[in-house]
Amino acid sequence: xxxxxxxxxxxxxxxxxxxxxxxxxxxxxxxxxxPSGCGKTTLLRLIAGLIPPSAGRVDYxxxxxxxxxxxxxxxxxxxxxxxxxxxxxxxxxxxxxxxxRVPKRERQPRxxxxxxxxxxxxxxxxxxxQLSGGMQQRLQIARCLAQDPVVLLMDEPFGALDALTxxxxxxxxxxxVTASGATVVFVTHDLEEAIxxxxxxxxxxxxxxxxxxxxxxxxxxxxxxxxxxESPAFLQLRRRLFDFIAESER
Amino acid sequence: xxxxxATGWFLxxxxxxxxxxxxxHYVVSAGFVSPVFLPPPGRAWTALVNGFTRGALAEQLxxxxxxxxxxxxxxxxxxxxxxxxIGTSRAAIVYLGPTLEMIRPLPASAIIxxxxxxxxxxxxxxxxxxxFGALWPMLLATVHGFAAVEPQxxxxxxxxxxxxxxxxxxxxxxxxxxxxxxxxxxxxxxxLILAIVAEMLASxxxxxxSVLLAARSxxxxxxxxxxxxxxxxxxVSAAALAAFETRLLRWRVPx
Amino acid sequence: xxxxxxxxxxxxxxxxxxxxxxxxxxxxxxxxxxxxDILAAPLDIFLAGAGGLFDGTIVAATGQTLIAALxxxxxxxxxxxxxxxxxxxxxxxxxxxxxxxxxxxPVPSAALIPVSLLVFGFGFRMEIAIVAFSTIWPxxxxxxxxxxxxxxxxxxxxxxxxxxxxxxxxxxxxxxALPRIFVAxxxxxxxxxxxxxxxxxxxxxxxxxxxxxxxxxxxxxxLMLALLVWLGLIGWALNAVLLWAQRTLFxxxxxxxxxx
Numbered sequence: 001x002x003x004x005x006x007x008x009x010x011x012x013x014x015x016x017x018x019x020x021x022x023x024x025x026x027x028x029x030x031x032x033x034x035p036s037g038c039g040k041t042t043l044l045r046l047i048a049g050l051i052p053p054s055a056g057r058v059d060y061x062x063x064x065x066x067x068x069x070x071x072x073x074x075x076x077x078x079x080x081x082x083x084x085x086x087x088x089x090x091x092x093x094x095x096x097x098x099x100x101r102v103p104k105r106e107r108q109p110r111x112x113x114x115x116x117x118x119x120x121x122x123x124x125x126x127x128x129x130q131l132s133g134g135m136q137q138r139l140q141i142a143r144c145l146a147q148d149p150v151v152l153l154m155d156e157p158f159g160a161l162d163a164l165t166x167x168x169x170x171x172x173x174x175x176x177v178t179a180s181g182a183t184v185v186f187v188t189h190d191l192e193e194a195i196x197x198x199x200x201x202x203x204x205x206x207x208x209x210x211x212x213x214x215x216x217x218x219x220x221x222x223x224x225x226x227x228x229x230e231s232p233a234f235l236q237l238r239r240r241l242f243d244f245i246a247e248s249e250r
Numbered sequence: 251x252x253x254x255x256a257t258g259w260f261l262x263x264x265x266x267x268x269x270x271x272x273x274x275h276y277v278v279s280a281g282f283v284s285p286v287f288l289p290p291p292g293r294a295w296t297a298l299v300n301g302f303t304r305g306a307l308a309e310q311l312x313x314x315x316x317x318x319x320x321x322x323x324x325x326x327x328x329x330x331x332x333x334x335x336i337g338t339s340r341a342a343i344v345y346l347g348p349t350l351e352m353i354r355p356l357p358a359s360a361i362i363x364x365x366x367x368x369x370x371x372x373x374x375x376x377x378x379x380x381x382f383g384a385l386w387p388m389l390l391a392t393v394h395g396f397a398a399v400e401p402q403x404x405x406x407x408x409x410x411x412x413x414x415x416x417x418x419x420x421x422x423x424x425x426x427x428x429x430x431x432x433x434x435x436x437x438x439x440x441x442l443i444l445a446i447v448a449e450m451l452a453s454x455x456x457x458x459x460s461v462l463l464a465a466r467s468x469x470x471x472x473x474x475x476x477x478x479x480x481x482x483x484x485x486v487s488a489a490a491l492a493a494f495e496t497r498l499l500r501w502r503v504p505x
Numbered sequence: 506x507x508x509x510x511x512x513x514x515x516x517x518x519x520x521x522x523x524x525x526x527x528x529x530x531x532x533x534x535x536x537x538x539x540x541x542d543i544l545a546a547p548l549d550i551f552l553a554g555a556g557g558l559f560d561g562t563i564v565a566a567t568g569q570t571l572i573a574a575l576x577x578x579x580x581x582x583x584x585x586x587x588x589x590x591x592x593x594x595x596x597x598x599x600x601x602x603x604x605x606x607x608x609x610x611p612v613p614s615a616a617l618i619p620v621s622l623l624v625f626g627f628g629f630r631m632e633i634a635i636v637a638f639s640t641i642w643p644x645x646x647x648x649x650x651x652x653x654x655x656x657x658x659x660x661x662x663x664x665x666x667x668x669x670x671x672x673x674x675x676x677x678x679x680x681x682a683l684p685r686i687f688v689a690x691x692x693x694x695x696x697x698x699x700x701x702x703x704x705x706x707x708x709x710x711x712x713x714x715x716x717x718x719x720x721x722x723x724x725x726x727x728l729m730l731a732l733l734v735w736l737g738l739i740g741w742a743l744n745a746v747l748l749w750a751q752r753t754l755f756x757x758x759x760x761x762x763x764x765x
Contacts, residue, residue: 050661068665081658086680095676099666147666263604270605287624348519355695355740356733359703359714363721363729367543439613446615447707458615465619473623477616484611 001026001183002047002151007056009042016042017209020056022202029177029184031198033191033241035248039209040187041077044153047185048074060151070099073149077156079137083128089115089139090124096146114142117176134165138172145176152177152184159189166190167225170197174222191241195234196223201241205248213244289471297471298478307460307479314445314456315483321380322441326434329385333392337426338418343397354390358383358440359447366451376448383444384437391433395426431495438487446480457483545727554731563716563735570712571739573629574694574701577636582693584637585644586686590678592645593652606645614639614700618708629711632704639700640693647689651682684755691747698740713739 002024009016017039024030032040045051046058049065049072058065060072068074076082083092090111097107115121118138120131128136137157144152154173158166170193177184188194194201195217203213219233228234271291277283278290289297301307336342336350362379369375399422407417423430449458461476527547534546545553557563592599617635625631659681663673679686705714713736720729 048665050664068661068667070665070667072665074661074665076658076661078658081656082662084659084677084680096666098676099668099672259600260604263601266601267604267608344518345522346519349523352523352737352741355698355744356737357699357702357714357740359699359706360717360733360736362706363717364543364733366718367721367726367729443613443615443703446613447618447703450615450618450707461616461619465623468623470623473619477612477620480616481608481612484613485608488611 001028001061002185003057003059003062004043004046005057005059007046007053007058009039009046009051010054015208017046017204020046020209020211022211024183024185027181027183029186029197029199030202031186031188031194031200032202032204033188033194033245034204034209035206035245036189038204038206038248040204041155042209043204044074044155044185044187047151048072048153050074070096070147071150073144073147073152075137075141075144075152075154075157077159079133079140079157079160080128082140083136083143085128088125088127089120089131092128092139093143093146096143100147110146114146117145118142118172134161134169137161137169141169141173141176145180149182152182154184154186156188157186158193166193171225173197178221191245192229192238195219195237195241196225196228201237203241203244203248212248215240286468286470289474293471294474294478297469298475301472301475306455307457307475310455310457310460311479311483313454314442314449314458314480315487317376317380317448317454317456318438318441318445318483318487321377321445322384322434322438324377324381325384325437325441326388328381329388329433329437330392330430333389333430334396334418334423336389337393337396338414338422343393347393350390350393353386356386358386358444362444362447362451371452373452373454376445376452376454379448380441380444384441387436387440388430388433391429391436392426395429395433396422398429399425428499431491431498435488435491435495438491439484442480442484442487541726542724543726545730549727550730550734553725553727554735557728557731563713563732566711566713566716566732567735567739569629570698570701570705570714573632573704573712574636574697576629577633577701578640578694578697580633580637581640581697582644582690585641585689585693586648588641589645589648590652590674590682593649593655593682594674594678599649599653610642615703615707618704621704622708627709627711632701632709632711635704636697636700640697643696644689644693647692648682648686651685651689652678654685655681684751687751687755691744691751694743694747695740698743702736 002022004020004022007020008018020043022043032043034040042051046053047060047065049058049060049068084095087095093111093114094107097110102110111124112121115124118141120135120138120142123131123135128139131139137160141157157173158169161169174197186194186197198217201215201217202211203215204210205212215237217237219228219231219237274288275291278285278288285293298307336346358379361382365375365379365382369378403421403425404417407421412420445456446458448454449456450462453459457476457480461473461480464470464473464476531547534544534548554563592602614635617638621631621634625634655678659677660673663677668676701712702714705712706718707714709715713732717729717732717736720726720732
């Protein structure tokens with residue numbers, strides 16, 4: 001589905017990421033972890049087509065990525081900045097449907113369906129400023145889902161939320177992604193979140209950003225916040241990742 | 251590196267500007283606009299040069315600038331002084347505030363007929379009009395500047411036991427400086443406009459009067475030369491004040 | 506501190522000084538019996554004003570000034586907005602146009618009066634042209650800043666969704682920049698009125714500015730001062746209406762931008 005071959009990005013005299021080679025298969029859930037400043041967000045933006053690589057290729061479905069497109073939906077970390085403050089919740093979701101030229105009569109049912117999926121049915125007419133952080137992020141995710149995405153790119157989507165909301169949204173995302181069959185690339189600094197959600201965890205080391213390890217996560221699905229996180233396999237993977245981070249911090 | 255790129259862009263914009271002048275020349279020479287209304291750039295330039303070498307343009311320029319600066323300085327002194335008095339007195343703000351707000355949108359040029367009634371078509375009228383017109387933005391900006399001082403700074407001055415004049419000079423004035431300077435910038439623009447208008451009305455020697463004469467006698471090259479010169483005056487005076495402002499406000503956080 | 510706050514906070518005390526001054530002036534006028542060519546008693550001013558309003562002359566003049574100001578404003582705002590948005594969107598275009606804009610912008614509006622007279626002669630067109638020129642610049646500069654300051658994230662979202670230029674401008678850029686654009690519009694309206702009156706005082710025989718000059722020349726100080734007061738009222742009312750509209754449409758956040 002997505003293939004990066006020897007991708008390098010240089011900006012302002014610095015090499016942000018170097019010689020990145022990565023393949024993401026259909027319906028795979030890949031998590032990218034690494035210390036801050038290692039270029040994980042940059043990788044996401046390269047895949048999204050928001051920035052072109054300085055060297056190497058980024059391919060989507062076998063063809064080079066030339067720019068962003070609706071089927072590759074991006075969930076930004078700063079959710080409040082990615083929502084239109086002057087439209088209500090329905091209106092924000094509608095934006096994606098307008099972009100996709102969905103006929104007017106089909107829009108409302110789809111909006112209703114997505115709102116109920118993320119639990120915002122009663123808040124359809126609220127504006128982003130009236131919604132809590134977690135609800136705003138859900139709204140952004142709903143807008144991205146309205147794009148019927150083949151690929152979902154998520155940039156530390158739960159980083160600015162409290163622990164409880166984070167856990168709830170992690171499970172919601174799992175459910176949504178499994179149901180829609182989307183391919184996901186999920187950037188996070190939370191190691192446990194990466195293992196909990198992913199089929200594969202990519203470890204990136206900074207300065208310049210390069211992939212040092214790819215860990216397969218063979219935990220059974222559907223996963224559970226309590227039981228999965230206590231399983232020995234989970235704890236082993238957790239150990240490996242913590243060691244990796246400790247190494248790269250040195 | 252950044253400076254090189256900036257100069258590069260500046261040169262590019264110069265080229266674009268030159269291109270527009272070429273377009274100007276083409277529009278006239280191809281006959282789209284009559285040279286009576288729009289002279290070719292070459293002739294406007296010649297008129298400008300001749301005005302300095304053979305004509306009275308230099309004296310007129312100095313006369314206009316002189317009036318503008320004189321009136322503006324007068325207005326600055328009075329405006330900042332009065333503004334400080336009003337801005338630092340809660341009673342004054344309460345009693346005078348609404349009156350000042352009502353005067354704010356009044357066009358400065360509306361005072362001209364009144365000034366003519368009092369002073370006739372004289373040099374004094376011109377200076378009075380310029381000063382009066384430039385006064386208001388500076389006064390209002392000063393009042394606002396003092397009102398916007400961080401209340402915590404006033405608390406600090408009370409804790410330090412500073413005397414009233416010390417508070418005004420050391421805390422209020424520096425704090426209000428950005429607003430005051432912004433008001434002075436507006437005042438300068440108004441001073442130039444009123445200087446031109448007063449010259450036109452009172453037929454006082456100066457650039458304003460000379461461009462009006464040029465228009466009446468259909469001497470469009472002289473007219474455009476004068477207008478360009480006035481544009482230069484506007485530009486240079488604003489740039490000079492901006493440079494002064496930057497130096498004075500070096501401590502400001504860039505925003 | 507919002508612009509209306511002083512009036513609200515002052516309450517009746519704000520009226521003390523102006524009312525007191527008027528009363529004092531009237532008393533002084535009653536005390537000195539001689540007629541003056543340059544001063545008038547407040548009562549006479551009021552009567553002259555009322556008279557001018559009732560017989561329609563002041564209303565007609567006001568209409569002329571407002572038509573010229575608003576027509577020029579419409580042109581200036583239109584042109585300023587289009588170019589402001591374009592320059593705000595394209596950094597390249599903006600940098601290329603810097604020199605040209607910075608050289609033409611400082612030309613004082615009054616300096617263009619003779620040019621406009623030459624091209625259009627006396628009348629509405631001449632005044633509208635100068636008002637338009639004067640209002641283009643503040644609108645252009647402020648709307649450029651408004652567009653350039655739009656949240657980058659929103660523009661990226663529009664790229665991901667594949668919006669073309671028109672959709673991007675209509676659905677994202679204009680709504681996001683609208684509060685600041687409205688402030689620019691409010692400022693431009695004040696400028697339009699001022700420039701219109703200036704042109705009328707200087708050269709153009711129509712409107713309130715000319716009315717004032719005519720009153721002065723015919724040694725009618727009561728009418729001249731009445732027109733002055735009336736002009737102040739019009740300017741204040743115009744600004745107050747727009748301020749109210751701004752607050753209603755955009756809320757108190759936009760007021761913070763509206764500093765002189």
